[in-house]
Amino acid sequence: MxxxxxxxxxxxxxxxxxxxxxxxxxxxxxxxxxxxxxxxxxxxxxxxxxxxxxxxxxxxxxxxxxxxxxxxxxxxxxxxxxxxxxxxxxxxxxxxxxxxxxxxxxPKPWTPTRGCSPGTAAPGRRSTCSCRMSTTG
Known part of the structure; x- marks a missing residue:
């Protein structure tokens, strides 16, 4: 492999x-x-x-x-x-x-999906991306 x-x-x-x-x-x-x-x-x-x-x-x-x-x-x-x-x-x-x-x-343990922008969520809110990555924990 x-x-x-x-x-x-x-x-x-x-x-x-x-x-x-x-x-x-x-x-x-x-x-x-x-x-x-x-x-x-x-x-x-x-x-x-x-x-x-x-x-x-x-x-x-x-x-x-x-x-x-x-x-x-x-x-x-x-x-x-x-x-x-x-x-x-x-x-x-x-x-x-x-x-x-x-x-x-x-080097990149998490790679966002296409169109994902988890860092753009408003403070205190979760991202709307489909990758299941939360910006608020």
Missing amino acids: DATDLDSRARTQSGCIPPELASRLLERGRADVVEAQAGRGQWFCALAWARALADRGREADAWEVLAPYVATGRWTAVVGAAGVLEGWGRVDEAIDITRKRMEAGH
Whole structure:
């Protein structure tokens, strides 16, 4: 797994199977394709496959799918895996992997979504952006 390649593919969705296609493949009963592509470095397939496994009660197997991606240290993988952990009710683990990555020196632990301006909220008010980042804590 190449960390730079993973980041570039996730950001640009080029050279990769997009998340919509990974989801569609699962909906159409092609879990075999999604699983195989997850093992070949396709991040969105890995995330979709991990979620599918978790939905079947196979959280340990799901984590095995995500672990190599998280091990790259790429923020995309860490945030995706943290979201999965949070969905499983394992919030402390989600915080832990995020904190470890931030302590390792991630230059931008939070990247706003397009059009997001959390710093522009009026004093005492929350931002209206969709990224869930609060300016008031």
